[in-house]
Amino acid sequence: xxxxxxxxxxxxxxxxxxxxxxxxxxxxxxxxxxxxxxxxxxxxxxxxxxxxxxxxxxxxxxxxxxxxxxxxxxxxxxxxxxxxxxxxxxxxxxxxxxxxxxxxxxxxxxxxxxxxxxxxxxxxxxxxxxxxxxxxxxxxxxxxxxxxxxxxxxxxxxxxxxxxxxxxxxxxxxxxxxxxxxxxxxxxxxxxxxxxxxxxxxxxxxxxxxxxxxxxxxxxxxxxxxxxxxxxxxxxxxxxxxxxxxxxxxxxxxxxxxxxxxxxxxxxx
Numbered sequence: 001x002x003x004x005x006x007x008x009x010x011x012x013x014x015x016x017x018x019x020x021x022x023x024x025x026x027x028x029x030x031x032x033x034x035x036x037x038x039x040x041x042x043x044x045x046x047x048x049x050x051x052x053x054x055x056x057x058x059x060x061x062x063x064x065x066x067x068x069x070x071x072x073x074x075x076x077x078x079x080x081x082x083x084x085x086x087x088x089x090x091x092x093x094x095x096x097x098x099x100x101x102x103x104x105x106x107x108x109x110x111x112x113x114x115x116x117x118x119x120x121x122x123x124x125x126x127x128x129x130x131x132x133x134x135x136x137x138x139x140x141x142x143x144x145x146x147x148x149x150x151x152x153x154x155x156x157x158x159x160x161x162x163x164x165x166x167x168x169x170x171x172x173x174x175x176x177x178x179x180x181x182x183x184x185x186x187x188x189x190x191x192x193x194x195x196x197x198x199x200x201x202x203x204x205x206x207x208x209x210x211x212x213x214x215x216x217x218x219x220x221x222x223x224x225x226x227x228x229x230x231x232x233x234x235x236x237x238x239x240x241x242x243x244x245x246x247x248x249x250x251x252x253x254x255x256x257x258x259x260x261x262x263x264x265x266x267x268x269x
Contacts (some may be wrong), residue, residue: 045251
C-alpha cells in the first residue's frame with residue numbers, strides 16, 4: 001500500500017518516541033514517511049534530559065521543500081514546544097499543504113512527566129492546529145488541559161466528547177490509558193456521527209515509551225492510504241498492541257516498543 005505522511009515533530013535520541021517512532025510506525029505499515037523536525041531532545045527511557053529547538057525558518061523550510069516536491073496524503077504533528085513553533089507550523093501548512101488532512105497529537109507531557117509543551121502554548125495549539133484538524137489524539141491529561149477540567153472515569157470521557165469535538169477538529173480519538181487501573185482499556189473515537197468504542201486488554205508492562213506518537217502516526221498512515229477513520233484507528237490500535245506485546249525490554253525506565261513486529265512478528269529482539 002502507498003500513502004505519503006509528513007511528520008512534524010521532535011526527535012527522540014533514545015529512538016522510542018518522537019520522529020524516530022513516527023518513521024518506524026509509518027514505514028512498518030507500508031506508507032512513506034517524511035519529516036520536519038521541530039526540536040532535538042537528549043532523551044532515554046528514564047526521561048528528557050535536554051531540549052534544543054530548531055530555528056523557526058528551518059522548520060518552515062523543511063515543510064516547504066517536502067510539500068513542493070513530494071507532497072503528502074496526510075500530515076501528523078507531534079511535539080511542537082511553544083506558541084511561535086505552533087504558529088510557524090500552522091502558517092506553513094496553510095500555505096504549502098492546503099486541503100491535506102492533519103492528525104494532531106497534542107503532545108504536552110513526556111512519559112516520565114517532563115513538560116514538552118509550555119502552558120502558554122495550549123491556546124495557540126487549540127486555535128491554530130486543533131481547529132480544522134481531521135483528527136486529534138489526546139490522552140486524558142492532554143484532554144484535561146484542552147478542556148480545563150478533570151477527566152477521571154469512562155463516564156467523564158463520554159461527557160467530554162461533545163466539548164472536545166467542539167474545539168473544531170473533525171474527529172477526536174480520546175485515549176483511556178490513564179484511567180484508574182482496570183483489566184480493559186477503552187478508547188473513544190468521537191465524530192459528528194457519534195462515538196465508536198475500542199476496547200482491548202491492558203498489558204502489564206513498562207515498555208510503553210512512544211505509544212502515543214506511534215498510535216497517531218499509525219492512524220495517519222491509514223488516512224494517507226485511504227482508510228476511513230474507524231478502520232485506520234482499529235488497525236493502528238492492533239499495531240500498537242503487537243508492538244507492546246513484543247517489546248524488546250531495553251532501558252531502565254519506560255522502554256520502547258517493537259515497531260518492527262510486522263516485519264519480525266512477536267520476536268524478542
